[in-house]
Structure formats: structure tokens, C-alpha cells
Amino acid sequence: MKKFLKYMRKINQITSSVFCKLKFRYAFPPNFFYIAVTKSCSLKCKMCDWGGDFPESPFTQNLGGVDNNKELHLEVIVKLFDEISWYRPSVNIIGAEPLEYSKIIELIDEATLRGMETSITTNGVLLNEMSDDLIFAGLKNINISINGTQEVHDKICGEKGLYNKVVDGIKNLEHLMKKYKTNEPIINIVFTISNHNYWNILDTVHALRDLNYNNILINHFTFISKELASMHNEKFPNIKVGPKAVYHSDPKKVCIDVLFSQLEKLKKYNHRIHIRPVLNKNELEKYYKTDEPFIQRNSKCICLWTEANINVSGDVIAKFYCPYISFGNIKEKNFFLIWNASKFRDFRKLGKKFPVCYRCPSYFT
Ligand code: SF4
Ligand code: SF4
Numbered sequence: 001m002k003k004f005l006k007y008m009r010k011i012n013q014i015t016s017s018v019f020c021k022l023k024f025r026y027a028f029p030p031n032f033f034y035i036a037v038t039k040s041c042s043l044k045c046k047m048c049d050w051g052g053d054f055p056e057s058p059f060t061q062n063l064g065g066v067d068n069n070k071e072l073h074l075e076v077i078v079k080l081f082d083e084i085s086w087y088r089p090s091v092n093i094i095g096a097e098p099l100e101y102s103k104i105i106e107l108i109d110e111a112t113l114r115g116m117e118t119s120i121t122t123n124g125v126l127l128n129e130m131s132d133d134l135i136f137a138g139l140k141n142i143n144i145s146i147n148g149t150q151e152v153h154d155k156i157c158g159e160k161g162l163y164n165k166v167v168d169g170i171k172n173l174e175h176l177m178k179k180y181k182t183n184e185p186i187i188n189i190v191f192t193i194s195n196h197n198y199w200n201i202l203d204t205v206h207a208l209r210d211l212n213y214n215n216i217l218i219n220h221f222t223f224i225s226k227e228l229a230s231m232h233n234e235k236f237p238n239i240k241v242g243p244k245a246v247y248h249s250d251p252k253k254v255c256i257d258v259l260f261s262q263l264e265k266l267k268k269y270n271h272r273i274h275i276r277p278v279l280n281k282n283e284l285e286k287y288y289k290t291d292e293p294f295i296q297r298n299s300k301c302i303c304l305w306t307e308a309n310i311n312v313s314g315d316v317i318a319k320f321y322c323p324y325i326s327f328g329n330i331k332e333k334n335f336f337l338i339w340n341a342s343k344f345r346d347f348r349k350l351g352k353k354f355p356v357c358y359r360c361p362s363y364f365t
Contacts, residue, residue: 008087016305025345027305029336033084034092034309034320036063037107038071041096043123044158045147046248047194047221050096051158056242058224058356061324062309062317063096072312074103076331078110080310083335085114089308092119094320099126105133112138119143121190123157127169131176134185142185143217144170148197149207156196167211174212187213194221195253201262205269218266218275220287222321223251224356228291232323232355239323241356251288260284277364293358301351303362308339318347321360 009031016028041050049057081091091111098104098120111118119141120134127144134142147156150163170187177183189211191197191204205216224232224244233240260281266273279287286292309317315326316338325347328338338344357363 009090013302013306017300017302020300020302020305020348025348026340027348029084029087030089030306030308030339032090032092032307033080034094034307035072035077035080036094036096036309036311036320037077037098037104038095038101039064039312040070040100041123042100042125042159043097043162045123045145046156046158046196047192047223047245049245049247054242054247057244057247058241058322058324059244059320062320062322063311064313069312071101071103072310072314074106074110076314077107080330080335081110081114081116085111085116088115088117090117090119092121094121097123097125099123099130105130105137108134108137108139117141119185121145124166124169125162127166128172131169131173135173135176135180135182139185141188142173143188143190145190145192146204146208147192147194148200149203152197152200152204156194167208170211170213186215187211188215188217189213190217190219192219192221193254193259194249195251196249198254198259199262202265202269205266205273214272216273218263218273219361220277220279221245221249221251221254222361223249223359225251225291225359228355228358231291235355236323239325239350239354241323241354244321244356254288256281256284256288259288276361287359291355291358293355293363299352301348301357301362304344304348304351308335316344318351319360319362321356321362323354323356 012028012031019027044051049059050063054060099122108118117140121143124144144166146166147153153163154160189208201218223246224241225246226243229241229243263275304318309319310330311317314329314331316328316330317326327344328341352363
């Protein structure tokens with residue numbers, strides 16, 4: 001079954017890359033669902049607009065949508081699962097902090113019962129106490145943020161003792177997986193590069209060497225500078241965006257020589273480390289210091305054909321980095337009626353045409 005699903009996803013990805021070139025902009029059912037289940041998060045990370053509470057940021061707008069609900073009700077998600085589970089897409093549960101969602105275990109249970117694989121992306125604060133339940137609910141993947149060694153991570157996330165708490169949580173998870181003789185969930189540690197930690201990547205990888213993780217994913221900082229937001233708003237006055245992730249962080253303060261040297265050494269480190277995307281020195285310079293576009297490998301934003309994103313209000317949105325537009329709400333309509341309605345198809349035409357796309361991870365795919 002797993003092999004079959006993998007094969008089907010591959011076929012869907014290939015056919016989507018052909019379909020996205022056609023004029024009518026219809027899409028096959030998406031391979032991946034990203035569902036934001038709660039607005040709660042106990043941290044205030046420096047490179048996150050949610051923790052920093054900036055209402056004009058596209059991340060804040062996309063996450064919350066228009067209503068004041070703190071959570072997406074489980075019944076709404078289960079209704080969605082009943083609509084989509086026939087073809088077994090992968091379900092990625094995100095937040096703010098998904099482990100703060102009151103029904104997180106029931107949600108994973110419902111997906112597993114319907115044969116869908118689940119992933120969560122978490123700050124790890126509640127990992128220690130929830131690991132047992134997560135394993136038994138059948139969680140497939142867990143992405144845990146660690147953005148530096150002890151002092152650096154605690155400073156970025158604004159909580160003393162956090163690093164040790166998260167590492168203890170990972171050790172406990174590993175211990176329980178061994179006890180129950182299971183290889184799942186797959187453990188991915190996610191490190192996001194910013195001006196607060198670019199010199200600290202190798203030390204972090206070294207500090208985590210005794211953990212039994214599957215992968216470390218090193219991601220470049222995703223941001224929209226004030227200049228890029230203005231450039232966008234001049235060109236698209238009807239789809240405005242604000243700056244993203246630059247309120248307490250400044251990509252221009254990243255020293256490219258140091259970052260490049262860290263990433264080069266990392267390439268030789270071990271096969272479990274993945275840098276996304278891999279950039280040469282000139283590209284790094286351009287990425288962090290300018291607002292210019294570069295490395296567009298495909299002229300279409302293929303994720304608009306293969307990934308569905310749903311926020312805490314139940315709105316189907318483009319992506320959490322995109323300008324906020326609701327294409328419809330899953331509380332009111334069947335998902336597939338929204339997915340291929342003219343509003344979404346019209347938006348697919350605009351994928352990668354926005355200036356704010358230049359620093360979006362989907363731009364490089
Ligand atoms: S844990 Fe995640 S949602 Fe919470 S402040 Fe940090 S980056 Fe933002
Ligand atoms: S590349 Fe542009 S259109 Fe595509 S997800 Fe990113 S911001 Fe949205």
C-alpha cells in the first residue's frame with residue numbers, strides 16, 4: 001500500500017507539472033494537505049510573525065483568516081477527511097503550535113483510521129508528555145524546530161531552558177519508539193537560518209550528534225522585506241501584503257562569508273543533513289542582501305496544483321507565504337468544489353508572478 005501511494009503521488013506530481021502549463025488551470029486532487037489547527041503558541045520566536053503578533057504579515061493573515069476562533073473544530077476536519085480519504089493524501093498538521101490543539105491525538109487517530117499518513121511541525125515544548133499518545137495514534141513524521149545550540153535557541157525563542165526541554169522530549173520519544181519496537185514517527189529536526197544563528201549551524205549539528213534523528217533540515221529564512229512588500233503592492237494593489245519575518249530579524253545582517261563556510265563544511269558532515277535550497281555564494285549574497293529574483297527552476301508555482309492549505313477558520317488558501325485570499329470555506333462547501341472553482345484557477349495563473357514570491361521556498365521548485 002505504501003509503495004502504491006508513493007507511486008501515485010509521483011504520477012500526480014508529474015501530471016501536475018504538465019497540467020500547470022495548460023490554459024484551463026484545473027488541478028488533480030492534491031497530494032498534500034497542510035491544515036493549521038490552532039492559533040495558540042506559547043513561544044515568541046524572533047523570526048516568526050505569529051509569536052511577534054504582527055497582523056499585517058501574510059503569515060498572520062493566512063493562519064487566522066477572518067474569524068476569531070482559536071481552533072479549527074475537529075468535526076470540520078473529520079468532514080474534510082471523509083471527502084478526501086478515498087485517495088489517501090498526506091496530512092500535515094501545523095499551527096501556530098499543533099501540540100497545543102486540544103484534539104490533536106483524536107485528529108491523528110481519525111486520519112490514521114482512514115489510512116492517511118500524518119506529519120506535524122512542532123516547537124517540541126509538549127513533546128515529552130505527548131510522545132506516548134503520538135506514537136499510538138500512528139503519527140508518521142514529526143518535524144521539530146531547533147534553531148541553535150542551547151543559549152542561541154533559548155534566546156531566539158524567548159524561553160530559558162527550552163533547548164534542554166526539547167532535546168529531553170526527543171530522547172524520550174526515541175526511548176518509547178525503542179520500547180514499542182517502532183520506527184515511526186520519522187524524526188526531522190528543522191533549523192531555520194537567520195541573522196540570529198547563521199554562525200551556529202555546525203555547532204548545533206555537533207551538539208545533536210548523539211540523538212537518533214532521521215534528518216536535519218536546514219532551511220533558509222523565508223521573509224518579505226519592507227521594500228519587497230512595497231514593490232508588490234505597487235504592482236498588485238488589489239492583493240496587498242505586508243512585510244514578513246523582518247520585525248525582529250534582519251536578513252541583511254547575515255554575514256555571507258561565515259554562512260557559506262558553515263554550509264560548505266556541512267555538506268561533508270553526514271547524509272542525514274539536507275540544506276533547502278542549496279545556493280552558491282553569489283546566490284546567498286543575492287538572497288539575503290537584495291530583493292532581486294533568481295533561481296526560478298519552473299515558471300509555474302506547482303504547489304498550487306499539488307498542495308492544499310487550510311487555515312484555522314477553515315478557509316482554503318494558496319500557501320501560508322502567499323498574499324491572503326480565501327477561495328472558499330470547508331465549513332460551507334465540499335473541498336473539491338473550492339479546489340477547482342474559477343477563483344482558485346484564476347489565482348493559479350498568478351503563481352510566481354508576485355514580487356513577494358522571490359523569497360518564498362516554492363519559488364525555487
Ligand atoms: S514556535 Fe512556531 S508558531 Fe510559535 S512563535 Fe515559534 S515559530 Fe512561531
Ligand atoms: S511562489 Fe508565489 S505564488 Fe507560489 S506559493 Fe510562493 S508566494 Fe505563493
